[in-house]
Amino acid sequence: MKKRFVVALLLAAGLVSPLAHALEFRSVKETGVALYEAPALNAKKLFVVSRYYPVEVLSSQKEWSRVRDATGGIAWIPSAALSTQRTLLVVVDRSEVRAAADAAAPLRFVVPRDGVLELIEPPKAGWVKVRHRDGSEGFARITDLWGL
Numbered sequence: 819m820k821k822r823f824v825v826a827l828l829l830a831a832g833l834v835s836p837l838a839h840a841l842e843f844r845s846v847k848e849t850g851v852a853l854y855e856a857p858a859l860n861a862k863k864l865f866v867v868s869r870y871y872p873v874e875v876l877s878s879q880k881e882w883s884r885v886r887d888a889t890g891g892i893a894w895i896p897s898a899a900l901s902t903q904r905t906l907l908v909v910v911d912r913s914e915v916r917a918a919a920d921a922a923a924p925l926r927f928v929v930p931r932d933g934v935l936e937l938i939e940p941p942k943a944g945w946v947k948v949r950h951r952d953g954s955e956g957f958a959r960i961t962d963l964w965g966l
Contacts, residue, residue: 841874842874842875843872843873843874843875843904843965843966844872844873844875844883844885844900844901844902844903844904845870845871845872845873845900845901845903845904845905845934846867846868846869846870846871846873846895846899846900846901847869847898847899847900847901848869848899849868849869850866850868851866851867851895851896851899852864852865852866852895853865853866853867853885853887853893853894853895854893854894854895855893855894856894857879857880857882857884857894858894861894864891864893865891865893867887870903870905870934870936870951871887871905871907871934872888872904872905872906872907872934872964872965873885873886873887873895873900874886874887874965875900876892878897881896881897881898882894882895882896882897883895883896883897883900888907888909888964888965903936904936904937904965905934905935905936905937905965906934906935906936906937906946906948906958906963906964906965906966907932907933907934907963907964907965908929908930908931908932908933908934908935908962908963909931909962909963909964910931910961910962911930911931912928912929912930912931913928913929913933913935913958913959913962913963914928914958914959914962915927915928915929915935915948915950915954915956915957915958916956916957916958917956917957918957919942919943919944919945919947919957920945920957923957926954926955926956927950927954927956929950929958934951935948935949935950935958935963936948936949936950936951937965937966938955941960941966944959944960944961945957945958945959945960946958946960946963946966948963
Protein backbone atom coordinates (compact mmCIF):
# COMPACT_ATOMS: atom_id res chain seq x y z
CA MET A 819 0.00 0.00 0.00
CA LYS A 820 2.78 2.39 0.92
CA LYS A 821 4.59 1.79 -2.43
CA ARG A 822 1.44 2.55 -4.43
CA PHE A 823 0.95 5.78 -2.51
CA VAL A 824 4.55 6.89 -3.19
CA VAL A 825 4.27 6.11 -6.94
CA ALA A 826 0.92 7.93 -7.12
CA LEU A 827 2.45 10.91 -5.32
CA LEU A 828 5.44 10.99 -7.72
CA LEU A 829 3.15 10.77 -10.74
CA ALA A 830 0.97 13.57 -9.42
CA ALA A 831 4.02 15.73 -8.76
CA GLY A 832 5.22 15.17 -12.31
CA LEU A 833 8.51 13.65 -11.13
CA VAL A 834 7.85 10.34 -12.87
CA SER A 835 6.10 10.13 -16.19
CA PRO A 836 4.76 6.95 -17.78
CA LEU A 837 6.09 8.37 -21.08
CA ALA A 838 9.51 9.27 -19.69
CA HIS A 839 11.09 6.38 -21.52
CA ALA A 840 9.46 6.94 -24.92
CA LEU A 841 11.89 6.15 -27.71
CA GLU A 842 12.90 8.78 -30.24
CA PHE A 843 14.16 7.48 -33.57
CA ARG A 844 15.60 9.65 -36.34
CA SER A 845 17.49 8.92 -39.55
CA VAL A 846 20.76 10.27 -40.90
CA LYS A 847 20.24 12.97 -43.56
CA GLU A 848 23.22 12.31 -45.83
CA THR A 849 25.85 9.71 -46.69
CA GLY A 850 29.23 9.72 -45.01
CA VAL A 851 28.29 11.17 -41.61
CA ALA A 852 30.77 10.30 -38.85
CA LEU A 853 29.74 9.21 -35.39
CA TYR A 854 32.07 10.36 -32.63
CA GLU A 855 33.20 9.16 -29.21
CA ALA A 856 32.41 12.56 -27.67
CA PRO A 857 30.37 15.64 -28.68
CA ALA A 858 33.18 17.43 -30.55
CA LEU A 859 34.51 17.36 -34.13
CA ASN A 860 38.03 16.74 -32.81
CA ALA A 861 36.89 13.66 -30.86
CA LYS A 862 37.74 10.16 -32.09
CA LYS A 863 35.59 9.06 -35.06
CA LEU A 864 34.04 5.69 -34.29
CA PHE A 865 32.45 4.90 -37.66
CA VAL A 866 30.66 6.43 -40.63
CA VAL A 867 27.01 5.85 -41.49
CA SER A 868 25.09 6.26 -44.71
CA ARG A 869 21.99 8.24 -45.60
CA TYR A 870 18.70 7.05 -44.07
CA TYR A 871 20.46 4.95 -41.40
CA PRO A 872 18.14 4.90 -38.35
CA VAL A 873 19.41 5.81 -34.88
CA GLU A 874 17.76 6.12 -31.48
CA VAL A 875 18.32 9.52 -29.89
CA LEU A 876 19.23 9.06 -26.23
CA SER A 877 19.90 12.70 -25.36
CA SER A 878 20.82 16.05 -26.88
CA GLN A 879 23.41 18.58 -25.83
CA LYS A 880 23.66 21.89 -27.71
CA GLU A 881 24.40 20.95 -31.36
CA TRP A 882 25.04 17.25 -30.62
CA SER A 883 22.88 14.16 -30.13
CA ARG A 884 23.91 11.02 -28.28
CA VAL A 885 22.57 8.06 -30.28
CA ARG A 886 22.37 4.28 -30.25
CA ASP A 887 22.51 2.17 -33.41
CA ALA A 888 20.98 -1.23 -34.16
CA THR A 889 24.01 -3.05 -32.70
CA GLY A 890 23.65 -1.21 -29.39
CA GLY A 891 26.67 1.01 -30.01
CA ILE A 892 26.48 4.48 -28.51
CA ALA A 893 28.05 7.52 -30.15
CA TRP A 894 27.64 11.27 -30.76
CA ILE A 895 26.46 12.83 -34.00
CA PRO A 896 25.92 16.47 -34.97
CA SER A 897 22.18 17.11 -34.48
CA ALA A 898 22.05 18.90 -37.84
CA ALA A 899 22.90 15.58 -39.54
CA LEU A 900 19.64 14.01 -38.30
CA SER A 901 16.28 14.01 -40.05
CA THR A 902 12.85 13.47 -38.53
CA GLN A 903 12.10 10.99 -41.33
CA ARG A 904 11.56 7.56 -39.80
CA THR A 905 13.43 4.68 -41.36
CA LEU A 906 13.75 1.07 -40.26
CA LEU A 907 16.72 -1.27 -40.59
CA VAL A 908 16.25 -4.94 -41.60
CA VAL A 909 17.97 -7.05 -38.91
CA VAL A 910 17.20 -10.55 -40.26
CA ASP A 911 18.73 -12.27 -43.29
CA ARG A 912 15.74 -11.31 -45.41
CA SER A 913 12.48 -9.54 -44.65
CA GLU A 914 9.44 -10.41 -46.74
CA VAL A 915 7.21 -7.43 -47.42
CA ARG A 916 3.62 -8.49 -48.09
CA ALA A 917 0.58 -6.86 -49.71
CA ALA A 918 -1.33 -6.95 -46.41
CA ALA A 919 -0.52 -7.42 -42.72
CA ASP A 920 -0.83 -11.18 -42.99
CA ALA A 921 1.73 -13.96 -43.53
CA ALA A 922 -0.58 -15.48 -46.17
CA ALA A 923 -0.85 -12.23 -48.18
CA PRO A 924 0.92 -12.04 -51.56
CA LEU A 925 4.64 -11.28 -51.40
CA ARG A 926 5.45 -7.77 -52.71
CA PHE A 927 9.25 -7.76 -52.36
CA VAL A 928 12.14 -8.98 -50.20
CA VAL A 929 14.70 -6.80 -48.44
CA PRO A 930 18.08 -8.24 -47.35
CA ARG A 931 19.78 -7.68 -43.99
CA ASP A 932 20.86 -4.04 -43.44
CA GLY A 933 18.34 -2.80 -46.01
CA VAL A 934 16.48 0.35 -45.03
CA LEU A 935 12.74 0.95 -45.35
CA GLU A 936 10.70 4.07 -44.70
CA LEU A 937 8.05 3.86 -41.96
CA ILE A 938 4.62 4.75 -43.42
CA GLU A 939 2.22 3.90 -40.58
CA PRO A 940 2.68 2.96 -36.92
CA PRO A 941 2.94 -0.77 -36.13
CA LYS A 942 -0.25 -2.72 -35.57
CA ALA A 943 -0.73 -6.37 -34.60
CA GLY A 944 2.90 -7.32 -35.27
CA TRP A 945 3.13 -5.65 -38.70
CA VAL A 946 4.20 -2.24 -39.97
CA LYS A 947 3.50 -0.52 -43.28
CA VAL A 948 6.74 0.40 -45.06
CA ARG A 949 8.00 1.89 -48.33
CA HIS A 950 11.08 0.85 -50.29
CA ARG A 951 13.21 3.58 -51.89
CA ASP A 952 11.84 2.52 -55.31
CA GLY A 953 8.33 3.48 -54.12
CA SER A 954 7.02 -0.05 -53.51
CA GLU A 955 4.90 -0.36 -50.36
CA GLY A 956 3.76 -3.22 -48.20
CA PHE A 957 3.74 -4.72 -44.73
CA ALA A 958 6.73 -6.19 -42.88
CA ARG A 959 6.88 -8.06 -39.58
CA ILE A 960 8.09 -5.82 -36.77
CA THR A 961 10.39 -8.60 -35.56
CA ASP A 962 12.41 -8.23 -38.80
CA LEU A 963 13.11 -4.54 -38.21
CA TRP A 964 14.97 -2.16 -35.88
CA GLY A 965 13.93 1.42 -35.31
CA LEU A 966 10.44 1.11 -33.85
